[in-house]
Amino acid sequence: MPHIEFASVVNALILGLSIASIWLIAAIGLTIIYGTVGVINMAHGEFLMLGAYTSYVLQSFFGLPFLLCLPASFIVVAAIGLVIERGLIRYLYNRPLDTLLATWGVSLVLMQGVRILFGSDPKYVSVPEIFQSNVEFGFVSLSVFRIFVFGFTAAVVAGTVYLFYRTRFGMQVRAVMQNKEMAASFGINADRVYMTTFAIGAGLAGMAGCLFGVLAIVLPTMGTAYVVQAFLVVVVGGGTLVGSVAASGLTGELQSIFAMLSNDTFARFLLYVLIVVFLRFRPRGLFAVAKARR
């Protein structure tokens, strides 16, 4: 048994929170789209990538400050999501396999489209100087940007919870999730609910992409690096918001602790094995979506 210092454990736990917040912000749009619309969106990684490119373009060509790139990425990618939903996805609701293939096709189109437009060389999204400094956080030194990501993710989760559980729009979404026919019988336009929810999910992915453009380099293929974690969080969480928060916290912390005991690669291997075993015994995840969708 190796000797583990208390400081190292605290260090790993704090890093785990940071990892969890990154995985959660990557997964939240996917959670909403899967949880409410029931679509497994294989193009989610490319929505993240589009958010990063949106920020790069707005920053490099229009001089938009980073903090304004975040909402701008939301709007641009939500608009793209809206077009994809209206033009393709809405014809495939209740056909999960077709949706899977269609969104995968969309992901390839988006990736190649961006490659044609911007080339394959890396781009960068820069942040104000304050985000580039580090702060001592207990026993660990964290970059201010990672703390910003954590706070931003918490704000996005709070905003999403508010939207879905405290507003009339949220009530419409939850009604459609439970019983589409009954929701329509009481004046709710399910088609519009699906369209709006898909666009919000895409927009949230775009905003996450803006953050990832800072954490890593911007490439047409960058989405694939995050989408695996996003899917893991959604699958382990069961497709609900609370599930994704719990799943990202759990997997982020486990990844960090395993990495402390071994290394990053082995930690990831061990985490994936644990998730497979977990899904063997609880295939619907931690908190399953209400399965009354009709």
Next chain:
Amino acid sequence: MLLSLGNVTSYYGKTPILKDIGFDLPEGQCLCVLGRNGVGKTTLLRTIMGLTDRSNGEIRISGEAIGQAPTYKRAKYGLGYIPQGRQILPYFTVKENILLGTFARTDGKEEVPELCLSLFPYLAQNLHRKAGLLSGGQQQQLAIARALATNPRILLLDEPTEGIQPNIVAEIGQTLGRLNKEFGITLILTEQHIKVARKLGDAFLMMENGRIVARGPIGEMTDDLINRHMTI
């Protein structure tokens, strides 16, 4: 006429379930739709709500054609629907279920209507209870309250007493009677309980194989008709 149907044929897939249905319903009446299981009573209500796959013919509310409107738009013409099996949303609270009805309102009101609370004191005292935890009778009360929250001109009730304890059946019958006579809400009711139909109804339609085979004032609903079209 508040509601008129003319030559309505309705389909599930390619199969016609309702054939050539036509009737006029004046405001304030209670129309009982009767017949054995599977004759098309539920499909008739679903057709009015726009919940079947396809329908031909004319459906008008106060002269306005709604036959081709999607369900969510029809709800806004003053149709309050209480489906078979109630179909309350189990993960919503009682309050949320009632508020669901307000999405069909055109007057912009977004509160639980006072009428729902005064008619159903149990619901008023349990607004924050999950609807899935209510008993069958309480769920039926909730389904009626939810439909009332739409501020309906017509209530479409599909077997409202089905699967409910006998003592609650009388209570629900009483409430429906009040809504019709006291509040002037027009009712279309599919019913298996002849007693309830006779007590509430002003007129009846008897159905067989997707068609109307007899109709008239409720007083003309003879035992012979019931024996011919309702007994198995």
